Amino acid sequence: MALLVSFHGGNRVIAWVLLLLLSVVCVQAGNSAGSNRVNRYRVEQPERLYGVQGGSIEIPFSFYFPGELEQIPPMSILWRWKQSYGELIYNSSSGFIHEHFKDRLILNWTQPQTSGVLRILDLKEQDQTVYFCQVRLNTSKGLQKFHSNKGTHLTITQVVRTTTKSPSMVSSVATTASLENSEGQRNPSFVNIVATVGVIVATAVLITPICVLMIFLWWKQRPAD
Structure with a gap:
């Protein structure tokens, strides 16, 4: 109305045009605000995480909903x-847990919190995939x-596992290796002893017949009584 008063005659048409444009802008702003309210229903969680097989991992999440809800819904x-x-792997309402994750899923969240953590224990190779958090609100609408x-x-x-030998195993291996080396390469003193015994035995074998022969000749040549 202030625009209509300030303009006279033909300028009144311009005032009407300005009012129409202003109303269009207000309607668009209202629609935009409404769409923003709808878009406030959202869940946020990290796009990528890394875990080690046999270990555990935590997937944090948070969610948002319109603030005009007078009471926090279930x-x-x-x-x-x-x-x-x-495929569903967890449901906080029923306590359902997928068979693949039996005794391996823990949800750290309680109502009315809007954030929490899903923990996966004893990670397996088959656990490598994408996980999605879904929120359900029972509102009046x-x-x-x-x-x-x-x-x-x-x-x-x-995990690349490296096996380390205990001291007893190392000692046993060392002893075995020492015995094998002693069998392959004999002690020089031991070889000398064996050679000496061999010479003595050979000498005794050669001398014994001679001694027997000399005793026999002596016995034949002795005078008869």
């Missing part, structure tokens, strides 16, 4: 893997479901 947290609407668009891609690495 909530439930669901987790899916491989796809955003893929009905059930609201929303989830993370990208999810969290979990990469599992394997």
Whole structure:
């Protein structure tokens, strides 16, 4: 109305045009605000995490919903893997846990918290995939479901195990090696002893017949009584 008063005659048309433009801008702003309210239903979680096979990993998450909700509605947290609407692996309401993750999933979250952590224990090679957090709100306007668009891609690495020998094993190996070396390369003093004994035995074998022959000749030549 202030614009209509300030303009006279033909300028009144310009005032009407300005009012129409102003109303259009207000409507667009209202629509934009409404869309922003809708977009406030969202879940955030890290895009990528790394774990070690046999270890554990924690996937943090947080979610947001419109602030105009007068009371915090009943909530439930669901987790899916491989796809955003893929196979269900956890349900906080029913306590359901996928058979593959039996005794390996722990959800650190309690209502009315809007953030928490999903912990996976005893990581396996098959656990390497994408995990999606889904939130369900039972509002007065009905059930609201929303989830993370990208999810969290979990990469599992394997541990390279190195075996170390105990001192007793090392001692045993060393003793065995020493015995093998002694068999392959005999002690020189031992060889000398064997050679000496061999010479003595050979000498005795040669001398014994001569001694017997001399005794026999002596016995033949002795005078008869």
